[in-house]
Amino acid sequence: MTKVPSRAPSGTASWLQRGWRLCLMLVLLVASLGVTQMAVAQADPDREMTTAAPGITADQWRQVRSGETGPNYRDSRHESNYNLINASGETWRILRNRWVSPFGMIAIGGMAALIALFYFIVGRKYLEEPRTGRLLLRWSLLMRALHWTVATLFITLALTGLNLLLGKFVFRSLFGDAVWGWMVSASKVLHNYLGPIFGVLLVIMLISLIKENIPKKHDWVWFKKGGGMIGKGHVDAGFCNGGEKAWYWLLASVGILVVASGFVLDFPNFDQGRDTMQWANIIHAVGALGLTAVSLGHIYIGTLGTEGALEGMTTGYVDETWAKEHHNLWYEEVKDQAISEEEIAARKAGDSGEHSAANSAAKPS
Missing domain, CATH: 1.10.287 (Helix Hairpins)
Structure with missing residues (x-):
């Protein structure tokens, strides 16, 4: 091997x-x-x-x-209480x-x-041992598609939200009122329409991953050892380690709060008062800014910070060595399912050949 x-x-x-x-x-x-x-x-x-x-x-x-009131300013709303x-x-x-x-x-x-x-x-956190070339399936195609869709929506909502909150102090002075007006209008439309979609998909993703993110005793040890940075030896971790579970439950709590407050702001036609809308706006902003800050750490660890982490979410597979060093308890459960890169390539080629043959058979002679 x-x-x-x-x-x-x-x-x-x-x-x-x-x-x-x-x-x-x-x-x-x-x-x-x-x-x-x-x-x-x-x-x-x-x-x-x-x-x-x-x-x-x-x-x-x-x-x-x-x-x-006066000739130049008045409250024009009918029977307003404000x-x-x-x-x-x-x-x-x-x-x-x-x-x-x-x-x-x-x-x-x-x-x-x-x-x-x-x-x-x-x-960067590199693997301590050489890669074996044998891979384990970590994420299905459906889960990867769901993750990247939610991630793309999250980033889009974060950028448009920051533009709505602070963009006037940056882009308005740089580009002028015309460009700034277009930018804020586009940000508002994107934020308002993509927000509910993000909320629904986030709930689906949280439900799909709840089993893997139930806290266990070894997660506390993971935190005490700083994810392996304190002390010697690897820290025990199942399919998800303590840090990943913390991010999951942050999304399941603060994330849902942001989504709920966003729905209050997005649908004012349910007769919620101005005070309710104002507090929903504060809750939405605080939660969203906090999640955006923490997400930078999640993005760093999953991309530049850890060798092999991004491969799992792009190809679906991780090397045996990566699994042993980062998720040893999960590795012990699935190590018998490891296959070589050649086997994966052969399977893909076989699936592609079957698909081509099926298409050829379906064509009229």
């Missing part, structure tokens, strides 16, 4: 990787500082008010807030602009900086 060596770098390649990591860390640190500065600017109420309604004086705002500016609305604006937006962006920028620092200091 041919063993494929692990691809851990050495010598000159190692120094080149360290230099590349340093450059990446500096870029991410600069980006996170820029994001933080933008978030602080977002927290400035005077700047926000000037951007939202230029040319309105403090006296005019005071008159409108007190409920006065003034144009009311105490609850002002509380919502302060929470959203002074607290939620800036601290959410600081969390995202800080997470990006921490990941860059971790990558620079620790580097």
Whole structure:
């Protein structure tokens, strides 16, 4: 049986990787500082008010807030129980602009900086033993399709949500009102229509994976040992390790809360009041910003951070060595099912041949 060596770098390649990591860390640190500065600017109420309604004086705002009407401003809604500016609305604006937006962006920028620092200091997690060339099926085609659909929707919703929340302080000044107007309009449509689809698919995915994510005693040991970074030896893990289960239950709790609050915002035709909508907006923003920050760690570990992890979600198969080092308890359950790459290629070729033969037989002579 041919063993494929692990691809851990050495010598000159190692120094080149360290230099590349340093450059990446500096870029991410600069980006996170820029994001933080933008978030602080977002927290400035005077700047926000000037951007939202230029040319309105403090006296005019005071008159409108007190409920006065005049030839240039009035509450045009029929039998409205609110003034144009009311105490609850002002509380919502302060929470959203002074607290939620800036601290959410600081969390995202800080997470990006921490990941860059971790990558620079620790580097990628390579396999300790050579690959065996024998593979185990980890993810079915259906589950991979579901995962990538949910992941794509998550990223799209995160980007459009950030644009709706903070884009006016970046893109409006860069591209002008016309382009900014198109961008925010497109973001709003995408966010509103893709959100419910994401919610439904997220629930389906959570139900499909609940069996593999039930907490076990060894998961606590996994956390105590920092996923294997503290102490010697590998940490026991089943199909999902402690970190993956934590991400699952975060999605099952905060994720569902974000989806539920999103439905409240997406469907105002069920007579929910303004106060309900405002609190739903705060809950939605806090949860979504938190999930976005944590998702950066999930994305890093599943792609750049761990050798072999991405292969499982792209091809469906993982090498025996990867399974033993990262999910040893699961490996013991399925090790008899390992097959070689040649066998997989032969199966695919056979399936392709059968499909071609079936198509040929179906054609009229």
